[in-house]
Amino acid sequence: MGRKVGAITIGQSPRVDVVPEIEAILGDRIEIIEAGALDGLSHEEIAALAPGPGDYVLVTRLRDGTPVKIAEHHILPLMQARIDEVVAEGAEAVLLLCTGEFPPFSCQRLILQPQLILRHFTAAVAAGRRLGIIVPDPGQVEQARVRWAGLGNDLAVEAASPYGPVEAIWQAAARLQEWQAELIVLDCMGFNVDMKKEIKKRTGIPTILPRTVAARFILELLS
Known part of the structure; x- marks a missing residue:
């Protein structure tokens, strides 16, 4: 080391x-x-x-x-x-x-x-695309809308905790897929690699993992 x-x-x-x-x-x-x-x-x-x-x-x-x-x-x-x-x-x-x-x-x-790293990373590929965000808690949805405003062609925010039942995460991703998101950001360090891979497998949508x-x-x- x-x-x-x-x-x-x-x-x-x-x-x-x-x-x-x-x-x-x-x-x-x-x-x-x-x-x-x-x-x-x-x-x-x-x-x-x-x-x-x-x-x-x-x-x-x-x-x-x-x-x-x-x-x-x-x-x-x-x-x-x-x-x-x-x-x-x-x-x-x-x-x-x-x-x-x-x-x-x-x-x-x-x-x-x-958050700064994630926003600039996302901005590099989000232009003209429908951007879907998943945050851990419903109380964070509106603050996420403000934080992610201005990136992409349109914005949708869903809530599903990485510390709760994983089925809620798949459901949030499915709602973003139905909304026709073209890029998904998992907006919490708690989301892990397996969650990212499963969302990509289920939706086919490129997914960004902060960690x-x-x-x-x-x-x-x-x-």
Whole structure:
């Protein structure tokens, strides 16, 4: 192991459902140092971070696999603390394991925000195409419409959690297929490679997966 990248989840680390698929792309050239915004918090403390009316909703999972919803503004200081920790451990860059939108963090190292990477990656191929988005929670649909506005020829957003029954994901993809989507974006780091492959198999629609896009972005920067 020579180079190090910090991976900050908005939930609890380790993210055994996410990081191994990133490591499979990075190989043994780059070490991942994990940290979670909710590490060390009790269930009661985490419950107090739940979104209220008008809050920007984020969906993540705990170490035991339990899915949770949190308000972005509650966890920003926690994320900053974890960023500081992984940089102190030698991380040359910091990857946020979330496709939500965040304000700037204080960091002398590169901070990789999957939402920005994902949007620009999608913009490169979305022109003139009907764009379908799948987000984890119904409370995120409208904020996703705003976030993805302006890309593609038209836009449809469906909700299906990567932390729930997979059948809901296939149903969301089927609705996008019926709508005649020409490109699908899985707008959450929780969606995995198998989910992407199954959607492509069922619909025949090119599907973009944030975690693999981010991993290849890291390789371009650090290898």
